[in-house]
Amino acid sequence: MTEMLLKYFREKQEKVQSERVYDAQCPYCSMQCKMQLVEQSIVTRTKHMTIAQDNPTSHGRICIKGMNAHQHALHSERITSPLLKVGGEFVKISWNQAFTYIGEKFRNLKEKYGKDSLSAYGGGSLTNETSYLLGKFARVALQTKYIDYNGRFCMAAAASAAKEALGIDRGFTNEISEIKEAECIILVGTNIAECQPTIMPYFEEAKENGAYIIAIDPRSTATTETAHLHLKIKPGKDALLANALLKILIEEDLIDESFINNRVKGWQEVKEYVERLSLDHIAEETGIDLSLIRKAGRKFGEANASMLFTARGVEQQIDGHDAVRGFLNLLLATGNFGKKGAGYGAITGQGNGQGGREHGQKADQLPGYRSIENIEHRKYIANIWGVEESELPHKGVSAYEMMGKIHEGEIKGMLLMGSNPIVSNPNANYVKKAIESLEFLVAVDMFVSETAQLADVILPCTSYLENKGTLTNLEGRVMLREGARPAPGEAKNDWAILRGIARELGKEQYFAFSDVEEIFDELRLASKGGSADYYGITYERIKSKQGILWPCPSEEHGGTARLFENKFMNSDEKAVMKVIGHKESRKEVVTEQYPLYLTTGRIMSHYLTGVQTRKTSALEARNFESFIEIHPSTAAYYGIEDQTLVKVRSERGEIVVRSKFSTAIRQDTVFVPFHWGEDQNVNMLIPEELDPICRIPGFKLGTVTITPIHSPILN
Structure with a gap:
């Protein structure tokens, strides 16, 4: 009888079981891996499973x-409905109430x-x-010059360096599949084995x-373990090392004179400067044995085809722009x-860090990577938007500098998206x-983050499963995320939220989009002729080709797999080398009071400020709290136990x-990841100084002191 009952219930369970499959794309890093979410409903519970999907970048x-x-x-x-703060507490309101209140x-x-x-x-x-529409919203609906984004903290140094040296900023100059063709590879300040x-x-x-x-990194990581040679550099000394490697290439006669003469400007000045440098001094300053620096230079120069990749370790410095320029040299x-x-290759961190800056979120840029200060660029975009060029604001300031404008009383209101x-800020x-x-x-936002907690109104947005649109991955491939799962409660897509607020501000005619593909078609037109030209990319073509590499100037164009085969993108078609002087005086140096270097970064189980990953039990269980990575000898000196x-x-605070x-x-160095807030927020310790060119903060170099906390209750 028992077996018969079990069989009956099993058959009944199978009959009521249903399955839905949603095409998706990972919301995290710039690889933008394709996947499917399988949702199975079985009587009283729902089971979810993620399955990787094949695509040209991550191959399943x-x-x-x-x-x-x-x-x-x-x-x-x-969050599934708009929230209004009343008496210090959030209460639910309708979308109409929210839009009316915000507009007022x-x-x-x-x-x-x-x-x-x-x-x-x-x-x-x-x-x-959304990135495109937010830039348009700031300049047309709000009519303000103050817009920027957290990508300023990610790739700004690499972006500005590539733009000046090569004439264009696309994450990789080659499609990702060419990595396997390189004979020598330098990885500078990147722990891709854990981060991506x-x-x-x-x-x-x-x-x-x-x-x-x-591999060049102050830490030994899963990435450096795969390398043949690890240069364990002191934090903040990357620009010096780049000059040393170039000097070795010169001394070993490993320079391509023909390429330089035909396609490069600025070589003679760089050569004369580098030849005056002392390799012994640089070895001492960087903390790397000179024989290892020589070996790295020879290996790189002797290869017939070499590639070089940078990431936040070298870019998040107050000389990050120059350090990247040094490696481009x-x-x-x-x-x-x-x-x-x-x-x-600049290994983009955030999922759409590349596309986010190309189309208008940065203070100084208009769609298509156009300059907001260039009169012809302004006229072109004003015409697309249907406004007068004179009505467009000029450039504002970077993300961190906006905080200064708030302190000064110039900025009074903010839309945070x-x-x-x-x-995330220093x-x-x-x-x-x-x-x-x-x-x-x-x-x-999707959640009440540390910053959202301070808001007057929180508007619920959709997640990666629900929000359709394109994203541009690290190799410059424009990909389409379907976002087909129904949104929970009253959550809206970002673009629909912007449209609703614009209506209350009397700017509805500029945001009269009925679906996301209409926005992309306007973006295509706005980018046409710009350095980041998406004009030839359509939703249909993306689907048929599984993504298209920009620039793609026409619908007949197949996309650009490899840049600079015949020319660079500067006006004279030549690349520009730059003398990289040492600016150590601007950086923090260890003192008796603060004797240790502090560097920061990611860990595999978390992402950015942790708002999403700390809501993921499988990831939170791996790292539920922050930590300080410290050498045992250093710990012993300070009386710290494991x-x-x-x-x-x-100087700025303590955690x-x-x-x-x-x-x-x-x-001489400690490492703390940056995924936690409150009293574990390492960015409370980071200096506020910015790179003078790209305005990126120097997250990767601070100076600190450490003391043990002896408490049996806490420990």
């Missing part, structure tokens, strides 16, 4: 973050303080369509094919552009005070994190 691979991304999208704490507050601030009292602050994970693991097979294949891999001096297996600045206490002092803050609480203090011993880190 997926990492632990992507595998579990649905957990945050389906989390019970998702923004109009009042504009009338009282002027147009530039309003601001927009975006994110690097927004779709191309689905790219690692390309480097492993290159290594199997005989490529010599050099190496590629130009050896003729490593425009041929198979040779080129440069897809970002968490009080955790000098985070200063930033929190700025956000708290705003007269009106609107946060568009797995105990440590106070880390700089408390748990110790984690590692012989993989330099003895």
Whole structure:
């Protein structure tokens, strides 16, 4: 009888079981891996499973973050209706009430303080369509010059360096498949094995094919372990090392004179400067044995095709722009552009960090990577938008500098979309005070983040499963994310939220889109003729080709796999080398009071400020708290035991994190990940100084002191 009952219930369960499959794309890093979410309903429960899908970039691979991304999208704490802060508490209101209230507050601030009292602050994970529309919204609906985004903290140094040196900024100058063709590869300041693991097979294949891999990092990581040579550099000394490598190329006669003479400007000045430098001095300053620096230079120069990749470790410095220019000098001096297996890659961090800046979120840029200060660029975009050129604001300031404008009283209101600045910015206490002092803050988010908690209104947006649109991955491939799953509750797509607020501001005619593809078609036209030209890319073509590499100037064009085969993108078609002088005086140096270097970064289980990954149980279980990676000898000197609480203090503040011993880190350096807020927020310790050219903060170099916290209760 029991067996018969079990059989009956099993058959009944199978009959009521249903299955839905949603095409998706990972919301995290710039690999933008394709996947499907399988949703099975079985009687009283629903089961979810993620399956990786084949595509030209990640070839059916997926990492632990992507595998579990649905957990945050389906989390019970998702905001599903607009929230208004009343008496310090959030209460639910309707969308009509929210839009009316926001419109009224923004109009009042504009009338009282002027147009530039309003601001927009975006994110690097927004779709191309939302990024484009947010830039248009700031300049047409709010009519303010103050817009920037958190991608300013990601690739700004690499973007500005590539634009000046090569004439164009696309993450990779080659499609990703060419990595396996390189004979020598330098990885500067990147831990891709943990941060973007689905790219690692390309480097492993290159290594199997005989490529010599050099890693430059102050820590030993899963990435440096795959390299043949690890240059364990002192934090902040990257520009010096680039000059040393170039000097060795000159001394070893490994320069491509023909390439330089025909395609490069500025070589003679760079050569004369570098030849005057002392390699012994640089070896001492960088903390790297000179014989290892010589070996790296020879290996790079002797290869027939070399590639070089940079990431946040070198870029997030107050000389990040110049450091990247220094490494680009190496590629130009050896003729490593425009041929198979040779080129440069800036390994984008955020999912759409590339597309996000191309189409208008940056303070100084209009769609298509046009300059907001160029009169012809302004006229072109004004015509697309149906406004007068004179009505377009001029450039504002970078993301962190916007916080200064709040402190100065110039910015009074802000629309925050897809970002968490009080955790992601340097000098985070200063930033929190700025956000708290705003007269009106609107946060568009899925969760009540640390910054959204300070908002007057929170508007619920859709997740990667629900929000359709294009994103541009690290190799410049424009991909379409379907976003087909129904949104929970009353959550709206970002673009629909912008349209609703624009209507209340009397600008509805400029945002009269009925679906996301209409926005993309306007973006295509706005980008036409710009350096980031998407004009030939359509939703239909993306689907048929699984993504298209820009620039793609016409619908007959197949997309550009390899840049610079015949010319660079500067007006005279030549690349530009730059003398990289040493600016150590602007950087923090260790002192008796703050004797240790602090560097920061990511870990595999979390992403950015952790708003999404800390809502994912499978990831939170791996790292539920922050930590300080410290060499055992250093810990012993300061009386710190493994797995105990440590106070880390700089001139700007202090945090408390748990110790984690590692012989993989330099003895003069400690490492803290940046995925946590409150008293674990390492960005409270980071200096506020910015790179003078690209305005990126120097997250990768601070100075601190450490002390143990002896408490049996806490420990």
